[in-house]
Amino acid sequence: MNKHILIVPGDGIGQEVTAVGKKVLDKIATKFGHTFTYDEALIGHVAIEATGDPLPAETLQKMRNSDAVLFGAVGHPKYDNDPSAKVRPEQGLLKMRKELGLYANLRPIKLFDELLSASSIKPEILKGADILFFRELTGDIYFGEKGRKNNGDTAFDVAEYSRYEVERIGRKAFEAARTRKKKLCSVDKANVLETSRLWREVIQKLALEYPDVEVEYQFVDATAMLLIKDPCRFDVVVTANLFGDILTDEASQIAGSMGMLASASIGDGTGVYEPIHGSAHDITGKGLANPLASILSAALLLDISFGLKAESDAVINAVDQVLKAGYRTRDIADKQTPADKILGTEAMGEAVLKFL
Numbered sequence: 001m002n003k004h005i006l007i008v009p010g011d012g013i014g015q016e017v018t019a020v021g022k023k024v025l026d027k028i029a030t031k032f033g034h035t036f037t038y039d040e041a042l043i044g045h046v047a048i049e050a051t052g053d054p055l056p057a058e059t060l061q062k063m064r065n066s067d068a069v070l071f072g073a074v075g076h077p078k079y080d081n082d083p084s085a086k087v088r089p090e091q092g093l094l095k096m097r098k099e100l101g102l103y104a105n106l107r108p109i110k111l112f113d114e115l116l117s118a119s120s121i122k123p124e125i126l127k128g129a130d131i132l133f134f135r136e137l138t139g140d141i142y143f144g145e146k147g148r149k150n151n152g153d154t155a156f157d158v159a160e161y162s163r164y165e166v167e168r169i170g171r172k173a174f175e176a177a178r179t180r181k182k183k184l185c186s187v188d189k190a191n192v193l194e195t196s197r198l199w200r201e202v203i204q205k206l207a208l209e210y211p212d213v214e215v216e217y218q219f220v221d222a223t224a225m226l227l228i229k230d231p232c233r234f235d236v237v238v239t240a241n242l243f244g245d246i247l248t249d250e251a252s253q254i255a256g257s258m259g260m261l262a263s264a265s266i267g268d269g270t271g272v273y274e275p276i277h278g279s280a281h282d283i284t285g286k287g288l289a290n291p292l293a294s295i296l297s298a299a300l301l302l303d304i305s306f307g308l309k310a311e312s313d314a315v316i317n318a319v320d321q322v323l324k325a326g327y328r329t330r331d332i333a334d335k336q337t338p339a340d341k342i343l344g345t346e347a348m349g350e351a352v353l354k355f356l
């Protein structure tokens with residue numbers, strides 16, 4: 001198979017982890033006889049520094065022209081501490097999602113057995129947890145009208161959803177549930193929000209088309225509690241942009257660390273694959289970043305955008321083997337981990353390549 005992959009490292013540890021993800025894609029190409037070609041493009045703070053624009057037109061064009069994008073992260077402390085900055089790295093991310101029509105963000109949350117002790121949740125509660133989140137990505141309060149009034153003393157962000165937007169992500173979630181345990185949990189705040197009432201109405205109507213899928217409706221506050229209390233009760237979860245953003249970070253603790261979680265953003269065109277973590281400037285340049293989320297993002301890319309399931313499974317299996325062999329990055333190590341098994345970013349990448 002011949003495919004063209006765009007690497008978009010972005011900021012901070014995004015640079016370090018995508019370099020490892022790319023090596024894994026390269027190894028898969030060699031091992032399975034594929035030809036992957038690559039290009040690179042700027043986004044976020046590095047793009048602002050180079051061009052003044054967090055998503056330069058050239059980057060967007062390269063994204064549209066590629067078969068898939070392996071993405072790092074965007075963000076810089078300079079902007080986090082300056083709410084008044086008009087041009088910001090995250091604008092690049094949001095514009096990319098909108099322009100590429102990436103309306104569905106898939107986040108598989110599965111604990112590798114070897115990491116049971118790395119989580120702050122009790123192992124007996126966690127064992128067997130396997131959740132697939134569908135977070136809506138191009139609507140909600142993130143994209144609605146926003147502004148200030150009353151001389152800047154009052155601020156507003158408008159949340160908006162159309163029937164069409166809810167239906168298309170809902171359908172993807174129902175289809176995925178069919179291939180898993182046939183359980184779908186739709187999360188909203190329909191007791192308070194009008195957008196949530198529309199959300200629930202649309203999912204209830206869709207449910208009639210999927211009688212084989214058991215549907216549960218939860219309020220987001222209850223989900224936040226149940227994810228920690230009983231994560232194994234969930235199979236597929238579908239929710240709006242803001243709720244999904246928060247719940248999936250919470251659920252990252254089920255997987256032991258932010259550094260373990262991959263995501264796929266898909267929609268009308270090129271798919272974008274990225275770790276759920278940010279640019280982590282506290283550890284940038286120190287070789288401490290866990291590259292496994294980027295490696296697992298590459299696995300999702302192979303499966304979803306290229307339909308290469310065996311290749312994707314080979315990557316996941318190699319990660320599993322590395323963990324079984326006792327290797328850890330610092331974020332997933334515990335008191336029992338011997339010092340010689342704690343690896344830096346590059347060494348962890350090399351370990352995965354060796355098992356591949």
Ligand code: NAD
Pocket residue numbers: 013017072073074075076077080090093258259260276277278279280281282283288289290291293331
């Ligand atoms: P973060 O995910 O960057 O970091 C949170 C914590 O987790 C930090 O302590 C960090 O060291 C740790 N961590 C994250 N990824 C890790 C990895 N791979 N290995 C080891 N440890 C890891 O979130 P934050 O600190 O809230 O935000 C930092 C910047 O990233 C901000 O500018 C924010 O806007 C941005 N951000 C970007 C994205 C994205 O690009 N999709 C997502 C979230 C945050």
